[in-house]
Amino acid sequence: MAEDRLLKRTCNVCKKNKGDKHFKHAGKKTCSRCEFRWKTSFLRLLVHDRRLTAKERLANRLGYMGSAFIMLSPYILNYGHIGAITYIAGGLLLTPQVWIAKQWNLVIININLIIGYLIYLYSL
Numbered sequence: 001m002a003e004d005r006l007l008k009r010t011c012n013v014c015k016k017n018k019g020d021k022h023f024k025h026a027g028k029k030t031c032s033r034c035e036f037r038w039k040t041s042f043l044r045l046l047v048h049d050r051r052l053t054a055k056e057r058l059a060n061r062l063g064y065m066g067s068a069f070i071m072l073s074p075y076i077l078n079y080g081h082i083g084a085i086t087y088i089a090g091g092l093l094l095t096p097q098v099w100i101a102k103q104w105n106l107v108i109i110n111i112n113l114i115i116g117y118l119i120y121l122y123s124l
Contacts, residue, residue, distance in 0.1 A: 013038065056100055063097030066090045070113075081124065087117040 008017045013034035022031045030038070052060070069090030077083030091114040098106040 059096040059100045062093045066093030066095075066097070069093065081121060084117045084121040084124075088114055088121070091117070 007019050009020065009023060009029075010017050011022075011031040011034055012029045014031065016031075018031050020026075022033070023029075024032060024035075028035075067090070069086045073083050073086040073090060075083075076086065091110045095107060095110045095114075098110065
């Protein structure tokens, strides 16, 4: 009977007396069942499932297209006006995505890109 009492510990969450096999290691004060329950509920609290609005979906697609234009532009910059035009188009298409995401530093960079390549285009 005394040995049986030594093998029992009290969980600090559910306050039940449980054997050592219900705890992960000797220093653990929370039983595996309560720990899993707490961890699961905490992780569900952190993750919020939501659907994107139509405006956000459209801005994301425009952003992908703008990124493609900006990635393509350095390779065609030497071929006349088309390189500068694709830079400007990429900046214009990418701006709504970062505006909706409220990433103001990227909005300023995109506006700077647009203005810079407009000046470059008019100086040719």
